[in-house]
Amino acid sequence: xxxxxxxxxxxxxxxxxxxxxxxxxxxxxxxxxxxxxxxxxxxxxxxxxxxxxxxxxxxxxxxxxxxxxxxxxxxxxxxxxxxxxxxxxxxxxxxxxxxxxxxxxxxxxxxxxxxxxxxxx
Numbered sequence: 001x002x003x004x005x006x007x008x009x010x011x012x013x014x015x016x017x018x019x020x021x022x023x024x025x026x027x028x029x030x031x032x033x034x035x036x037x038x039x040x041x042x043x044x045x046x047x048x049x050x051x052x053x054x055x056x057x058x059x060x061x062x063x064x065x066x067x068x069x070x071x072x073x074x075x076x077x078x079x080x081x082x083x084x085x086x087x088x089x090x091x092x093x094x095x096x097x098x099x100x101x102x103x104x105x106x107x108x109x110x111x112x113x114x115x116x117x118x119x120x121x
Contacts, residue, residue: 007064
């Protein structure tokens with residue numbers, strides 16, 4: 001069964017998250033050019049962790065049709081919640097998209113629902 005909504009939300013969230021992580025890398029690079037690189041190293045470590053989270057969410061969104069819907073939903077909500085502490089700074093939109101995609105992933109698609117969609121859409 002197709003899970004197009006989850007795929008699109010996860011894909012858009014993953015791409016935005018990766019782009020925003022690259023902005024974080026840029027800020028840490030600017031911080032290393034300053035005289036005190038201490039805070040820049042902390043920003044670099046946090047940005048790298050969230051870059052890995054964004055890559056994992058992007059890969060999972062590409063595999064949404066091959067995964068169990070409960071596993072996908074739980075992991076996407078987990079990635080969204082893990083991205084949320086940095087949401088104030090950069091990751092607000094991707095984390096919300098991950099949580100929505102995870103919530104949609106937890107629903108079960110059955111044959112009756114698919115027939116209804118084919119009839120009216």
